[in-house]
Amino acid sequence: MTHGSGAQRTVSVEGLSRVEGEGSLHVEVRDGVVEEVALSIFEPPRFFEALLQGRRATEAPDITARICGICPVAYQMSACAAIEDAVGVTVDQEVADLRRLLYCGEWIQSHALHIYLLHAPDFLGFADAVELAERDREAVERGLAIKKIGNLLMAAVGGRAIHPVNVRVGGFYSAPAPSDIAALADPLRRARDLALDTVSWVGGFEFPDVTGNYRFVSLRTPGRYPLESGRVASSDGLDLTPTAFDHLVVEEHVARSTALHARLGGDLDYLTGPLARYALNSSVLPDVAREAATGAGLGPVVTNPFQSIVVRAVELVFACDEALRLVNSYEPPNPPAIDIPARAGVGTGVTEAPRGLLLHSYALDSDGVIVTARIVPPTSQNQITIEADLKRVVQGALSLSDADLAWRCEQAVRNHDPCISCAAHFLDVTVVRE
Amino acid sequence: MTAPRPDGAPDARPTLAVWKFASCDGCQLSLLDCEDELLALAGAVRIAHFTEMSRATVGGPYDVSLVEGSITTAADAARIREIRTDSRRLITIGACASAGGIQALRNFAAEGAYVGAVYAHPEYISSLSTSTAISAHVPVDFELQGCPIDQRQLLEVITAELVGRKPVIPTHTVCQECKGRGTVCLLVAHGTACLGPVTRAGCGALCPSIGRGCFGCFGPSDAANTDALAQCLLESGMAPVDASRLFATFYAGNPVFGDQSQALAEPIEPIEPIEPEDRPVQQ
Numbered sequence: 001m002t003h004g005s006g007a008q009r010t011v012s013v014e015g016l017s018r019v020e021g022e023g024s025l026h027v028e029v030r031d032g033v034v035e036e037v038a039l040s041i042f043e044p045p046r047f048f049e050a051l052l053q054g055r056r057a058t059e060a061p062d063i064t065a066r067i068c069g070i071c072p073v074a075y076q077m078s079a080c081a082a083i084e085d086a087v088g089v090t091v092d093q094e095v096a097d098l099r100r101l102l103y104c105g106e107w108i109q110s111h112a113l114h115i116y117l118l119h120a121p122d123f124l125g126f127a128d129a130v131e132l133a134e135r136d137r138e139a140v141e142r143g144l145a146i147k148k149i150g151n152l153l154m155a156a157v158g159g160r161a162i163h164p165v166n167v168r169v170g171g172f173y174s175a176p177a178p179s180d181i182a183a184l185a186d187p188l189r190r191a192r193d194l195a196l197d198t199v200s201w202v203g204g205f206e207f208p209d210v211t212g213n214y215r216f217v218s219l220r221t222p223g224r225y226p227l228e229s230g231r232v233a234s235s236d237g238l239d240l241t242p243t244a245f246d247h248l249v250v251e252e253h254v255a256r257s258t259a260l261h262a263r264l265g266g267d268l269d270y271l272t273g274p275l276a277r278y279a280l281n282s283s284v285l286p287d288v289a290r291e292a293a294t295g296a297g298l299g300p301v302v303t304n305p306f307q308s309i310v311v312r313a314v315e316l317v318f319a320c321d322e323a324l325r326l327v328n329s330y331e332p333p334n335p336p337a338i339d340i341p342a343r344a345g346v347g348t349g350v351t352e353a354p355r356g357l358l359l360h361s362y363a364l365d366s367d368g369v370i371v372t373a374r375i376v377p378p379t380s381q382n383q384i385t386i387e388a389d390l391k392r393v394v395q396g397a398l399s400l401s402d403a404d405l406a407w408r409c410e411q412a413v414r415n416h417d418p419c420i421s422c423a424a425h426f427l428d429v430t431v432v433r434e
Numbered sequence: 435m436t437a438p439r440p441d442g443a444p445d446a447r448p449t450l451a452v453w454k455f456a457s458c459d460g461c462q463l464s465l466l467d468c469e470d471e472l473l474a475l476a477g478a479v480r481i482a483h484f485t486e487m488s489r490a491t492v493g494g495p496y497d498v499s500l501v502e503g504s505i506t507t508a509a510d511a512a513r514i515r516e517i518r519t520d521s522r523r524l525i526t527i528g529a530c531a532s533a534g535g536i537q538a539l540r541n542f543a544a545e546g547a548y549v550g551a552v553y554a555h556p557e558y559i560s561s562l563s564t565s566t567a568i569s570a571h572v573p574v575d576f577e578l579q580g581c582p583i584d585q586r587q588l589l590e591v592i593t594a595e596l597v598g599r600k601p602v603i604p605t606h607t608v609c610q611e612c613k614g615r616g617t618v619c620l621l622v623a624h625g626t627a628c629l630g631p632v633t634r635a636g637c638g639a640l641c642p643s644i645g646r647g648c649f650g651c652f653g654p655s656d657a658a659n660t661d662a663l664a665q666c667l668l669e670s671g672m673a674p675v676d677a678s679r680l681f682a683t684f685y686a687g688n689p690v691f692g693d694q695s696q697a698l699a700e701p702i703e704p705i706e707p708i709e710p711e712d713r714p715v716q717q
Contacts, residue, residue: 069582151469
């Protein structure tokens with residue numbers, strides 16, 4: 001995994017594990033200075049933006065869900081928001097609430113998966129959760145129990161956990177029965193308790209001392225932690241409509257990657273995801289989540305990327321609590337969906353996937369057929385920042401053995417829960433910088 | 435997974451490997467979603483290669499390989515041959531590995547059109563012009579269908595492999611699942627377009643149970659009469675182009691659905707990259 005000694009040292013991880021999709025990383029150190037860091041994504045492209053051309057806009061939620069089996073709801077939600085924007089309709093509050101509930105289910109399953117199965121083993125020195133379970137079965141069982149409740153919620157609202165079938169542009173095919181939603185309350189209370197245990201557990205891990213200098217970008221929703229709607233805000237004062245954000249994000253195609261690199265206005269790199277959401281919205285977390293964060297020693301902004309696992313656990317508490325609030329106030333939407341007229345237009349949708357902002361924009365013709373599609377997934381937006389993180393992490397950890405340094409690098413990549421399957425597939429380039 | 439057994443005895447458990455090609459990761463996730471069975475499974479088999487789950491990996495040969503994803507690059511075409519050589523049994527999981535997946539829509543487009551529509555530098559991308567099933571490249575012992583696969587069916591297939599019997603997986607239609615659960619026929623009663631009469635069972639007729647027509651995510655059933663269904667869809671007022679789209683999603687790469695879609699479609703024009711300034715503006 002690593003080779004070379006003396007003045008020059010090279011760290012290579014050919015197949016990154018415990019991430020979604022296929023990538024590798026390469027670091028070069030010369031005379032004690034990190035000279036080059038490259039996160040390569042070699043996941044084969046699937047060309048979603050091309051295959052969407054000529055499809056009905058109403059097909060976009062089901063087709064784009066197949067970009068990622070870990071966060072299909074994020075794709076469905078951003079697609080619905082973009083198409084509803086394009087044809088100029090707004091869904092009823094009951095539909096918006098039910099979408100938010102479904103999205104909570106995805107956050108719960110995805111965050112539990114990442115914390116327990118993908119990320120925690122790094123902090124404890126295990127190759128995977130199976131090894132971890134040999135030492136601490138209770139911990140892994142706790143993670144699986146939370147994850148199962150997330151999947152239960154997704155199945156109750158969406159019909160199934162992976163690639164839900166109940167979502168459509170304009171709402172849902174069918175409103176879940178109130179008794180089926182009410183039956184989620186007890187499991188969600190249990191999940192919230194287990195999530196609080198999770199915050200305590202990961203809060204006690206040891207974190208390498210690294211401070212990132214991030215430009216945070218996330219949605220901001222009045223009075224609530226952001227999920228399915230809102231304006232796009234940044235830590236340096238941006239406050240944009242989704243459409244304005246779409247215009248500002250520029251992607252570049254580089255040789256080593258089938259994912260495009262996104263920057264604001266073409267030259268500002270930024271970070272989306274739990275650290276960004278938390279930094280810009282921690283004041284509107286529900287009390288139970290904010291108190292858990294304080295108890296774990298977090299301030300209102302977290303800049304150590306290794307502590308992202310704690311922030312993710314705090315968001316897990318939020319998602320369980322928010323789901324419970326929505327379950328308790330559930331009113332079946334009637335009708336379950338509004339009509340979507342076939343109308344020409346352009347529209348943008350931005351929502352918070354578990355791992356960061358997910359932007360969709362579509363241009364539709366007067367028959368309601370997609371003319372162009374643009375999809376900017378979180379990992380394309382975070383890739384430049386992940387590389388900058390790696391540089392800092394390696395610089396501060398040169399005393400580690402080659403094998404440990406390689407592992408530390410992997411852990412640093414996993415801090416941002418990259419979804420390489422998402423990032424590799426498509427992207428409609430608007431500007432190329434040579 | 436790499437820890438030696440406490441008693442020092444050689445690990446006699448069968449080895450299981452999970453491989454990924456072009457896909458969404460959802461079918462592998464079905465394995466991690468077996469929350470109640472995962473730790474028991476990890477005890478019964480030695481998980482020797484599963485990069486989504488572990489940084490540890492053990493070399494072949496493998497007793498059972500589960501393969502997710504389709505073949506879309508020359509490098510992957512070579513890699514699946516090596517995996518086949520290393521695997522006693524090779525099972526594909528999901529629509530991508532078993533039929534090419536949604537990305538097989540490229541098979542119907544003009545060569546080079548897709549990469550040019552998405553990437554600024556097509557020369558950086560080495561990708562085949564087709565997305566094909568694993569069985570187009572190497573012999574496959576069993577194909578588990580679904581987009582995504584059903585978790586209970588996955589456990590059945592793994593269990594059957596471990597005891598050396600044939601998996602019990604239905605090949606009849608979604609229609610029979612609707613009858614089984616007492617769902618009124620959407621096509622007959624409401625004229626809702628539904629692929630249930632030609633789609634393989636396995637989901638439990640999820641979509642019809644919520645008033646949505648089946649969209650074929652488990653692929654064609656045995657002896658699927660798609661001609662008759664296409665006729666029925668057209669008679670119920672569906673435009674041919676929409677009927678064509680209905681057959682051309684996750685199983686477009688399976689000729690039973692793909693050919694039916696092509697028969698319903700007008701010739702597909704090659705897709706040209708569209709510059710942003712040519713996008714239609716809001717009316």
